Amino acid sequence: MALLLAGVVGSVVPGLPGPALSVAGVVGYWWATGYTAPGPVALAGLVLLGLVGLAADWLAAPLGAKAGGASTRTTAIAGVVGFAMLFVLGPLGVLVGVGGTVFALELRDSGDVDASLRAAAATTAAVLGGALAQVVLTGAMLVGFLLAV
Structure with a gap:
């Protein structure tokens, strides 16, 4: 149960x-009960929700950057900067680091302020959307787990 709660909290803390904590909680409980609870259908559904949450975590920012027109190189650099900024400004640092990096690099490469702003906005929205999706999915895992056991 603690891992499921940590999974919900971990969905909003970069x-x-x-989602991985939530999956570990579900699978750990399943193992501890001798593979009896939750049942196979509930287990599969809960693990699937966790895997979708992991995909949202890993893919939201790169897909948002690409949708906004950012290059693959810009996307990769923004991910590294966002991670580093996490330790400087916390969760806000991720948004500032990713959005600012996408804007600065795209502006340097293209010279187009509007296109750079669109790419930065799309990337930032995707990061926030990915976090929201993770909260919803891990919350659904917690509720589903409580209903299944």
Whole structure:
């Protein structure tokens, strides 16, 4: 249960693998009960929710950057800067680091302020959307787990 709660919290705290913690909680409970609870259908559904949450965690920012027109190089650099800024400004640092990096690098490469702003906005929205998706999915895992056991 503690891992499921940590998964929900970890979904909003950058750097913590919220969905992975939730999956570990479900699978750990299943193992501790001798593979009897939750049942196979509930287990599969809960693990699937966790895997979708992991995909949202890993893919939201790169897909948002690409949708906004950012290059692959810009996307990769923004991910590294966002991670580093987490330790400087906390969760706000991720947004500032990713959005600012996408804007600065795209502006340097293209010279187009509007296109750079669109790419930065799309990337920032995707990061926030990915976090929201993780909260919803890990919350659904917690509720589903409580209903299943």
